[in-house]
Amino acid sequence: MTLLEVTDLTVSFPTVDGVVKAVRGVSFSLDAGRTLGIVGESGSGKTVLTQTLLGLTPGADISGSVMFEGNDLLRISEDDMRNVRGARIAVIFQDPLTSLHPLYTVGWQIVEMIRAHDKSVSKKEASERAVDLLRRVGIPRPETRVNDYPHQFSGGMRQRAMIAMALSLSPQIIIADEPTTALDATVQAQILDLLLRLRHESGTALILITHDLGVVADIADDVMVMYAGRAAEKAAKRDVFYAPHHPYTMGLLESIPSSSAAGDRLRPIPGSPPSLINLPSGCKFHPRCGYVLDRCLTEEPPLRPLGLDAYHSSACWLPAKAAGLSEQAAELRARMVREGRGEAAAEVFEAEVAGAFGIDGSVTG
Ligand code: SF4
Numbered sequence: 001m002t003l004l005e006v007t008d009l010t011v012s013f014p015t016v017d018g019v020v021k022a023v024r025g026v027s028f029s030l031d032a033g034r035t036l037g038i039v040g041e042s043g044s045g046k047t048v049l050t051q052t053l054l055g056l057t058p059g060a061d062i063s064g065s066v067m068f069e070g071n072d073l074l075r076i077s078e079d080d081m082r083n084v085r086g087a088r089i090a091v092i093f094q095d096p097l098t099s100l101h102p103l104y105t106v107g108w109q110i111v112e113m114i115r116a117h118d119k120s121v122s123k124k125e126a127s128e129r130a131v132d133l134l135r136r137v138g139i140p141r142p143e144t145r146v147n148d149y150p151h152q153f154s155g156g157m158r159q160r161a162m163i164a165m166a167l168s169l170s171p172q173i174i175i176a177d178e179p180t181t182a183l184d185a186t187v188q189a190q191i192l193d194l195l196l197r198l199r200h201e202s203g204t205a206l207i208l209i210t211h212d213l214g215v216v217a218d219i220a221d222d223v224m225v226m227y228a229g230r231a232a233e234k235a236a237k238r239d240v241f242y243a244p245h246h247p248y249t250m251g252l253l254e255s256i257p258s259s260s261a262a263g264d265r266l267r268p269i270p271g272s273p274p275s276l277i278n279l280p281s282g283c284k285f286h287p288r289c290g291y292v293l294d295r296c297l298t299e300e301p302p303l304r305p306l307g308l309d310a311y312h313s314s315a316c317w318l319p320a321k322a323a324g325l326s327e328q329a330a331e332l333r334a335r336m337v338r339e340g341r342g343e344a345a346a347e348v349f350e351a352e353v354a355g356a357f358g359i360d361g362s363v364t365g
Contacts, residue, residue: 003030003069004030004066004067005066005068006029006053007027008026008065009052009062009064009066010061010064011060011062013057013059013061014059018277020276020277021229021276021277021279022049023048024045024228025230026045027064028231030205031205032172034206034221035206035208036223037208037216037222037223037224038050038207038208038210039223040226040232041227041273042273044226044229044273045226045229045276050207050209054073054089055081055085068089086116086117086171087117088171089171089172089173090165090166090167090171090173090175091166091175091176091177092162092174093177094177094179096158097158100161100162101150102151106146106150106153107131107134109161110133110134110168111129111130113168113169129168130146130164130168131143131146133165133167134160136167137164137194139161145157154187155183156187156190156191159179163194163195167202171204172205174205175206175209176195176207176208178209180210180215181211195219196219213240213241213253213256217237217241220237221236222236223235225240225246225248225252227248227273227284228274230284230303231313232248232316233246233312233314233315234311234313234314235313236309236312239323243323243324244324245312245318245320246315247316248269248289251269254267269288270288270353271288281297282296282298282300283296283297283301283315284300286348287348288353292341292345293336293337293341293345294342295317297344300315301315317340318332319332319336
């Protein structure tokens with residue numbers, strides 16, 4: 001069953017320097033009990049996208065639709081949105097220390113969350129529920145720790161407390177915005193295990209925003225890779241890792257440190273994400289793409305199904321058969337470059353991509 005249907009969502013912010021085109025025509029859907037990983041570098045629009053779903057981008061120009069439980073969230077009143085935000089769709093923010101109020105106990109904040117949405121729950125009942133929730137997310141001795149202040153919790157415990165708050169009203173969807181970024185690797189693994197277990201127990205759907213494909217590998221069912229405010233590639237998790245099509249997705253995969261490549265240099269994606277005020281012409285990834293063709297400089301590719309399965313789609317001019325890490329796919333990409341790269345694209349490649357690594361213009365993989 002589809003819980004959330006986002007169609008052609010566009011979000012821009014007028015500023016004195018120009019219009020920031022933060023999200024440009026993004027569509028996706030989320031089914032009950034599924035996890036969608038939204039991946040991309042900082043500035044790719046993933047946080048603005050999810051904040052807009054909950055009416056948290058005041059001052060923005062917004063178009064498109066966000067259908068949830070029969071209502072378009074972009075068009076409901078602020079009062080109605082308050083009943084959705086937190087209760088039906090909850091958010092776990094990146095930094096629990098700044099998300100929790102330092103002057104109130106953790107328990108008080110969970111009780112407040114519960115009673116703000118349902119005044120019929122007594123304080124005693126809400127307090128008992130807060131203890132239960134802390135126990136559920138693995139806080140030791142929750143009966144006493146419920147009276148602690150956020151600074152008395154470790155980073156991992158604070159993130160668990162945020163997850164307890166998010167769960168307090170049994171939401172249909174949880175949006176977790178980089179929930180493990182501020183945590184060390186061991187605690188990160190524990191939090192991901194916790195999210196997986198809770199999703200399994202309660203059937204809650206999860207939108208996980210991250211720049212870390214390793215986190216996606218652990219927890220997501222489907223993946224949307226975002227670049228410059230748009231979906232560059234959408235696929236089931238397996239396809240993202242074993243049959244990526246968009247060169248940006250391939251670049252993200254290649255930049256993951258691997259123990260089998262110990263001693264080799266890491267391969268970062270050259271250059272930086274573009275300014276969302278002055279986007280490049282054509283494909284927005286072209287200044288950083290090792291496969292740039294002449295048409296990429298002038299025509300922005302639409303997100304189109306690759307025909308490999310119902311879901312896999314990519315916004316790139318390379319043919320569908322160029323998807324994957326096989327030698328044939330690499331040879332096809334190389335052939336496309338030989339045939340489709342004229343002087344204009346060669347100049348961009350030499351200046352931006354080859355220059356960044358000191359490599360020649362031949363593309364083999
Ligand atoms: Fe690279 Fe062209 Fe594909 Fe853009 S459309 S990702 S520039 S090959």
